[in-house]
Amino acid sequence: MPFRHVAIIGLGLLGGSIGLAVQQALPGTQTSGFDLDPASRARARDRGLVGSVAETAAAAVAGADLVIFCVPVGAMAAAAASVAGALAPGALVSDVGSSKLTVARALAEALPGAAIIPAHPVAGTENSGPDAGFASLFRQRWCIITPPADASLAQLTALSQFWEALGANVEVMTAExxxxxxxxxxxxxxxxxxxxxxxxxxxxxxxxxxxxxxxxxxxxxxxxxxxxxxxxxxxxxxxxxxxxxxxxxxxxxxxxxxxxxxxxxxxxxxxxxxxxxxxxxxxxxxxxxxxxxxxxxxxxxxxx
Amino acid sequence: MPFRHVAIIGLGLLGGSIGLAVQQALPGTQTSGFDLDPASRARARDRGLVGSVAETAAAAVAGADLVIFCVPVGAMAAAAASVAGALAPGALVSDVGSSKLTVARALAEALPGAAIIPAHPVAGTENSGPDAGFASLFRQRWCIITPPADASLAQLTALSQFWEALGANVEVMTAExxxxxxxxxxxxxxxxxxxxxxxxxxxxxxxxxxxxxxxxxxxxxxxxxxxxxxxxxxxxxxxxxxxxxxxxxxxxxxxxxxxxxxxxxxxxxxxxxxxxxxxxxxxxxxxxxxxxxxxxxxxxxxxx
The missing domain is CATH 1.10.3660.10 (6-phosphogluconate dehydrogenase C-terminal like domain)
Known part of the structure; x- marks a missing residue:
């Protein structure tokens, strides 16, 4: 188990599926989450998408050693800014965005000094929102990880193991x-x-x-x-x-x-x-x- | 049962599916067929796509009161020409081509004097050939019939009933x-x-x-x-x-x-x-x- 506590910011199709998949594949791992939309938070609680749904992004990431941003790529900067100062020391920050160059830049600017390794699981459906997620979404799909040049090899390995535990195959390449x-x-x-x-x-x-x-x-x-x-x-x-x-x-x-x-x-x-x-x-x-x-x-x- | 004997020229995905569907939905109706490719004829016999597979198109249409051309639209003229003179008196000629203006023209030129009502069942899969057909292909799909201005209402009704018997919904419109x-x-x-x-x-x-x-x-x-x-x-x-x-x-x-x-x-x-x-x-x-x-x-x- 590469991580003890995974925090998920954004509980739509991707975030919800990660929460369900972690609970199924890594039962010893704690999960917490947050969504900006109160109705989505309520629905996430009903469906049990994560172990605990917090009322702020900062509360959701408290104590987490992996924080994954699962929001539209244009909302990454604001989502990251909302947890600045609340990240646990040594926490790894990642995401699931479909474009990686601009997201890597947005996360780095919002969280100076944080360890950031962007990722993109190439999986999904045409549905969205907290009702759309399911635990098997990532099985036999590819997850592309785009580590910056100065990424820690140990953290890259841990993130790869995390996605493999969820059923994905992992490939590493540049964001470009x-x-x-x-x-x-x-x-x-x-x-x-x-x-x-x-x-x-x-x-x-x-x-x-x-x-x-x-x-x-x-x-x-x-x-x-x-x-x-x-x-x-x-x-x-x-x-x-x-x-x-x-x-x-x-x-x-x-x-x-x-x-x-x-x-x-x-x-x-x-x-x-x-x-x-x-x-x-x-x-x-x-x-x-x-x-x-x-x-x-x-x-x-x-x-x- | 609007027709006693249906002849199918071209035993690929569409022709094969019609043959199987007729045998299932209209067991009292005789079916015969022909395909220009000897391997397709052999496979059609193995799969029982039609009651009898003939060695020539002319032999396949002998005695049929409905003849359906199920060949690529560019091959309609040659296929129709190959049965000229062999059609039973009063036989209705139709097809399943995806374009209707040029096909109507090709059939009319090749079979002067024949009763022709083109049709197009909007159904299919990405597969082709005599192994691709299945009896339920037309269920809950639309079949568009494009009768010429001088078509017989009785024959149009019979053709509509035929497609409805195969599970399709029928719509009538101009070829244009x-x-x-x-x-x-x-x-x-x-x-x-x-x-x-x-x-x-x-x-x-x-x-x-x-x-x-x-x-x-x-x-x-x-x-x-x-x-x-x-x-x-x-x-x-x-x-x-x-x-x-x-x-x-x-x-x-x-x-x-x-x-x-x-x-x-x-x-x-x-x-x-x-x-x-x-x-x-x-x-x-x-x-x-x-x-x-x-x-x-x-x-x-x-x-x-």
């Missing part, structure tokens, strides 16, 4: 590289999904009811991630701006190429492109990162 | 409107998914292994439909070119607007856009067109 990788595997897909769902709901010639009825043709797949928490995602795009804009530029170039092929009736280019994208899906399934069953194994209502 | 609706609910999503998966596999700074590992951040959702049959999709884009290019233009404009908001740090525009896209997901679930469980109810491997 993390932000580039996540821009393509997570941020760009969310931006695209939000865009196409918006485009579909703004049409005049096609009604919203038609979009919904015939969504099984492919569109419904995009609506899932476009139902994700708007605050969280607004913050992600603002904080990882450069990498997202870079990936978006590449995506737009590729889309323009396919658009040109459609306009010109160039079936060969289309066929060639559509053929090579199959291999990635096969690899994702082989690596246990998705369900192999058709349609993600959706339980269609009619068969229930 | 179908092509516009499907451009946004199916064709554009596939084009976008194929594009982003291609973009991700072409990066230099991010390895393919990283793309796969961290795909649970959102990317994996896109890889499912980007694993769909390349021939089928090449044909769809070529045959529904104008509607696809129109929808793509609107999508690109919307994407440019969000890109600008990210570049300018305009969080309000992003937040507002991300908030209104949630409602569509809720409606799709309420209408039984998707699984309400988080992550599509994926059975994560770790929990198996």
């Amino acid at each position: 590289h993390h932000d580039l990788v996540l821009a393509v595997t997570s941020h760009l897909p969310h931006l695209i999904a939000y865009t196409i769902v918006g485009t579909a709901s703004d049409l005049e010639a096609v009604t919203r009811s038609e979009v919904i009825k015939y969504s099984a043709g492919g569109f419904r797949d995009f609506t899932r991630i476009a139902a994700s928490d708007p605050t969280m995602w607004r913050d992600v795009f603002l904080s990882n701006r450069d990498a997202v804009l870079d990936m978006l530029q590449r995506f737009t170039e590729d889309l323009t190429e396919l658009q040109k092929a459609i306009r010109k009736g160039d079936g060969e280019t289309l066929f060639e492109h559509f053929t090579r994208t199959r291999a990635i899906r096969r690899s994702i399934i082989a690596e246990g990162q998705d369900d192999a069953r058709p349609n993600f194994g959706r339980g269609e209502q009619a068969e229930a | 409107h179908h092509d516009l609706v499907l451009a946004v609910t199916s064709h554009l999503p596939h084009l976008i998914a194929y594009t982003i998966v291609g973009t991700a596999s072409d990066l230099e700074a991010v390895t393919r292994s990283e793309v796969i590992k961290y795909s649970a951040g959102g990317f994996r959702d896109f890889t499912r439909i980007a694993a769909s049959d390349p021939t089928m999709w090449r044909d769809v884009f070529l045959s529904n070119r104008d509607a696809v290019l129109d929808m793509l233009q609107r999508f690109t404009e919307d994407l440019t607007e969000l890109q600008k908001a990210i570049r300018k740090g305009d969080g309000e525009t992003l937040f507002e856009h991300f908030t209104r896209t949630r409602a569509i997901r809720r409606s799709i679930i309420a209408e039984g067109q998707d699984d309400a469980r988080p992550n599509f109810g994926r059975g994560e491997q770790a929990e198996a």
Whole structure:
């Protein structure tokens, strides 16, 4: 057990899942937590997301040797500032934010002198809030840890062991590289999904009811991630701006190429492109990162 | 039972599913079929996709009062030509193609004088071929029928009853409107998914292994439909070119607007856009067109 007492600031999908997972996987570890929203604190108490829900962030972190910030990346600075002076000596500070360069900077500025090792478990659902968390969220998912150059090896090891105890695989990389990788595997897909769902709901010639009825043709797949928490995602795009804009530029170039092929009736280019994208899906399934069953194994209502 | 003998030309995901569904839902109806690929014919016999698998398309349609073409839309003309002269008098000709204007034209040209009512069941999976079909594919999905202006009402009613017997809901509209609706609910999503998966596999700074590992951040959702049959999709884009290019233009404009908001740090525009896209997901679930469980109810491997 690498830590005796874990404090969680922010008790939404990620924070709640960590609290439940720690209680299940590390029963000897104390857990405490705080959420800025009183209704979320009440719900966290009801669900037992952590051992004790405090009334202030400072009270939640008192005595903790690991403090994890689980708030939207744009709220990290304020959340960290709210515990300044209350951290136990030697406590390790971490987070779960989807962008790491700006978060690392925000935490370091708000908590000068504290030991900080940012992290990002690549796991989630489209749901958010204190009702969304569950203990198995991190199983067989990857957690990326982005230690600063002067991080303590002992604390890095402890944090890795902590995430492994929760069922995750751990990878260590720089914050810069993390932000580039996540821009393509997570941020760009969310931006695209939000865009196409918006485009579909703004049409005049096609009604919203038609979009919904015939969504099984492919569109419904995009609506899932476009139902994700708007605050969280607004913050992600603002904080990882450069990498997202870079990936978006590449995506737009590729889309323009396919658009040109459609306009010109160039079936060969289309066929060639559509053929090579199959291999990635096969690899994702082989690596246990998705369900192999058709349609993600959706339980269609009619068969229930 | 609206038809006594249904012939299916093309025994892939759609054709095979229709064959299995007819045998299950309409046991008194005879089924026959043909596939241009000898291996698919052999597999169709093994799986019993239809009552009898013929060695030619002409033999398969002999005596049938409903003939359904289940081939890629670019292959409709040749498939229809291969049964010209072999259709029983009064037989109704239909299809399952994802674009309807060009298919209606191709069928009418290849089979002058035949009764033709095109249709499109909006159902499928990312798999293809004679092993992919299953009897419940059409349950609680929509089947769009696009009758020409001179279609017989009796035959339109019979075709509607046929699809309802297979578990589908039926909607009737013009081929023009179908092509516009499907451009946004199916064709554009596939084009976008194929594009982003291609973009991700072409990066230099991010390895393919990283793309796969961290795909649970959102990317994996896109890889499912980007694993769909390349021939089928090449044909769809070529045959529904104008509607696809129109929808793509609107999508690109919307994407440019969000890109600008990210570049300018305009969080309000992003937040507002991300908030209104949630409602569509809720409606799709309420209408039984998707699984309400988080992550599509994926059975994560770790929990198996």
